[in-house]
Amino acid sequence: MACAAIALALAGCAAGPDYVRPTLDIPAAYKEPGPWKSASPGSIDPHGAWWKAYRDPTLDRLIEQADAANQNIQQAQAQYRQAQATAAAARAGFWPTLGAGAGAQRAQTNTNGPKLGNTYSVGLSAAWEPDLWGAIRRSVQAGEAASQASAADLAAARLSIQAAVAQDYMQLRITDLQIDLYTRTIAAYQRALQLTQSQYASGVALRSDVALAQNQLSTTQAQALDLRAQRSQLEHALAILAGKAPANFSLAPAPSNPAQTLSLPLRLPETPTGVPSQLLERRPDIAAAERRAAAANANIGVARAAYFPALTLSASGGYSSDSFVQWFDVPGRVWALGAALAQTLFDGGLRQARSDAAVAAYDAAVAQYKQTVLTGFQEVEDNLAVLRILHDETAAQEQAVQSAQLAERLALAQYRAGTSIYLNVVAAQALALSAERSLAQLHGRQLIASVALIKAVGGGWNAAQIEPPRPAPGSTGGAPNPEHPSKAS
Template identity: 65%
Template sequence: MTPPDARFQRSPARPARWLAGPALAALLAGCAAVGPDYVRPAMELPAAYKESGPWKTAQPQPIDSQRRWWEAYGDSTLNALIEQANQANQNIRQAEAQYRQARALADAARAGFSPTLGVNAGADRSLTNTNGIVLGNDYSLGLGASWEPDLWGSVRRAVEAGQAGAQASADDLAAARLSIQAALAQDYLQLRVTDLLLDLYAATTAAYTRALQLTQSQYAAGVALRSDVALAETQLKTAQAQGVDLQAQRSQLEHAIAILTGRAPADFTLPPAALTADQLRASLPAIPAGLPSDLLERRPDIAGAERRVAAANANIGVARAAFYPSLTLGASDGFNMTRLATLFNTPSRVWSLGASLAQTLFDGGLRQARSAQAVAAYDVSVAQYKQIVLGGLQQVEDNLALLRTLDHETGLQDQAVQAAQLAERLTLSQYRAGTTSYLAVVTAQTLSLSNQRTAVQLQGRQLAASVALVTALGGGWHDGTNTASREPARATPPASTLAATRPES
C-alpha cells in the first residue's frame, strides 16, 4: 500500500474531496456516446403482393413463436405432436440455450457501468540489507475500488449491442420453433397423404386381383388369350410393388416425425388414420396473406436480422471510443504493519485516492482498422437484412402463386379422375362382353390409377404449400376470427417504410 499523501490528511478537506469524486463521475458519465445513433435501414416495400389470390387482408400482430397456427388444420394428432416438439426438440433447446447465452452477454456488457471492488490480504517475511541486515514480517489488509467512467459511451454502445444481440437471439428462438413446427406439420400431412395413397393401392390391388381372376377364368374357358393373363398379372404385381415403395416412404416420414419430437424412431409409432380424401381436402385452411409490410412485424428471421443491424451499429461506437483517452478513478483503504497484533491500530492505517488518464498515441493503425471493420460489419448486416426481407417477399409470392395454381389444377384433375374411372368401367364391361381386348382394359386401369394418384398428390402439395405460406408469413395471422395467440415473445414496432442512414465513416 502506498502511504497517504500529506495533503489528504487534513481533515477539513477530505469531505469535500470525497463528494467531488462522485459528482465528477456523474458529470463524466453524462457525456454523449460517440458513433452513429441507430436508424433502421430503409426498405421500400410494395403496396400489395403480385399474387394476391383469394386471400383476406390480415391484421399484423407482434412476433410470437407461441401462436398455435397448426390448429387451423383441425387434426388433434398434429396438435399433440407439435406440442411434444415444442418441449423436446433438440434444435429448439439449442436455440433456447443460445438465447440465454446472449442474455448473459448483455448482462456482462451492462456490468461495465459499475465500479469494481476488491479485498486483499497478505503476509510476507523478508530479509533486507539497506541499513544492516533486517529480517522481518509484513502484514497487510486492504479494500480497493476502481471505476472507469463511460466518458465516450463505449459501455453504453456495448450495452446497446448486447441488448440487440439478445433480442436477435430471442427472434432466432422463435424462428427455430417455427421451422420445427412447419417441418413437423409438413411431414405429418405428407404421411397422411401417403396413407391415402396406400388405401388407394390396397383398393387397386384388390380390383386388379379380381381382374386377374377374370382373365384366368376366360382363358380357361378358351375365350381369352394367354397374353391377357400375363398382362393382368403384370399389372397386379406392378401395383403391389408400388404399394411396397409407399410403405418405405411412410416409414421414413414416421422416422422424421420421431426425431422432430425428440424421440428415437424405435420408440415412436404413428398408426394410420381413417381419413378420406374429402376430409383431407377439408383440412386445408384459408390463410390471409396480409400486406407486404406485415412481414417486418411477423417474421422472426427478419426481426432478428434487423436487431443484428442495430448491434453492428452500436459496435461502431465501441470501436470509435478507443480513439479517446480513458479515465480511471481509484480508491483504497487498509492496514499495513510489521506485527500482526497491531495490524488494526490507527498508525497502521493506509489509504489512497486518485485518478489516472491514459491515451494511446500510436498503435500502428489498429484502432483505425477496427473502426473500419465495424463499419464494414454494419454494411454486411444491412445487406443481409434487406436480402432476408426480399427473400421473405419471394417466399410469400411463390406460395401464393403455387396455391392459386394448385387450386385450379386440382379442379381439372378431379374431372380427369371422373373421366378415367368412367373409361375404366366401360372398358371392363366391354371386355366382359368380348367386344374389346384386355390391352384396352389395362390402359384404362393404368390411366385411372395414375389420375387418382395424381389427385391425392396434388392434395399433398396443397397442404405443403399452405404450411410453407404460414411459415413465410411468420407463423400466424389474425383476421378477426382466429384468436389462437399467446403473449408475444418480442414485439417489433410497426414500420411499412423504414427510414435510414448509413453510419458516418
C-alpha cells in the same frame, strides 16, 4: 471529485452513430392476392398455436413433442441463454470493481542495522472507469441487440421445426391415402385377373389377356411397396424431429376409407397474409437480421471510443502493521486515492482498421437484413401463387378422376360383354389409377404449401415478443442520427 464531476458531465456522450432501422422500398400489397378457397372455413390465430387450425389431434401431439425435445430447438435455447449472459457481462462494465485482500510478509531490513520482522495487512480496493465516450453503453447496446436477435433465432428455429413436423406429417397422411388407394386398386385388379382367367378357361379370352392382367397386378403391387418405403422414411423423419430414435417411434396408419373416395385427411385453413409492411414485424428471421444490424451499428461506437483517452479512478484503504493488535491504531491505517488518464498516441493504424471493420460489418448486416426481407416477400408470393394455382388444378384433376373412373367401368363392362379387347381395360385402369394418385398428390401439395405460407408470414409470431432493450445508466435517448455510420461522428 473534479474527475467525478467531469465524468458525470460527459455521461451523455457516446461515440458512433445512433441506430436507425435501414429503410426499404416496401410494396403496398402482394402481387399474388390469391384468392383460394379453404376446404373448411377458419383462420390462423395470431396469438395461438397455428397448427391447431388443421384440426388434427395427432399433429398437435407431434408438434408439442418436438417443441419439448427437438435438439435444434434445444441448441437455439442454449445460444439464447449465452447471448443473454454476454449482454449481462457488458452491463457489468457500468459499475466499479471492488476487491479485498489480506497478506502476511516476513522480511529483513538493513535500516539502522539488520532487522527481521513480520508485516500483516488487510484492505479494500476499488476502481472505476467512467464511460466518458459511451464505449460501455455501445457495448451494452450491441449485447442487448444480439440477445434480441438470438431470441428471434429461437423463435425462427421453433417455427421451422413446427413447419417441418407439419409438412412431414401431412406428406405421411397423403402417403397413407395413396396406400389405401393402391390397396383398393390391387383388390380390383385381382378380381379382373380372376375374370380373365375364367374367360380364358371358357375359351372366350386369349392367353395374352391373362398375361396383361397379371402384369397390371404385379406392377401395381410393386408401386404399393414403394409407397410403404416412402412412409417409413417420413415416419423416421418425424421421430428425429420429435427428439426420438426411430426405433422408439411409430405412427399408426390413417384409417382406411370405406367410401372408396379420395377425401382430404386434413383441412386447409384460411391464412391471413396482411400487407408486406407487416412482414417486418411478423417474421422472426427478419427481426433477427434487423437486430444484428443494430448490434453492428453499436459496435461502430465501441471501435470509435478507442480514439479518446480512458480515465480510471481508484481508491484503497486498510490496515498494515507488524502486529495484529496495532491494526486499528492510527499509524496502522493506510489509504490511497488516485486517478489515471491514458491515451494511445500511435498504434500503427489499429484503431482506424477496427473502425473500418465495424463499418463494413454494419454494411454487411444491413445487406443481410434487406435480403432477408426480400426473401420473405418472395416466399409469401410463391406460396400464394402455388395455392391459387393448385386450387384450380385440383378442380380440373377431380374432373379427370371422374372421367377416368367412368372410362374404366365402361371398358370392363364392354370386355365382359365381349365387345372390347382386354388391352382397352388395362389402359383405362392405368389411366384411372394415375388420375387418382395425381389427385392425392395435389392434395398433399396444397397442404404443404399451406404450411409454407403460414411459416412465410411468421406463424402468428410478433417482434414485440422479444425482450425490449434496457436503458443504459446516464442514457439520454437522443434523437437518431440518420447519417451513414461511415460519415457519422
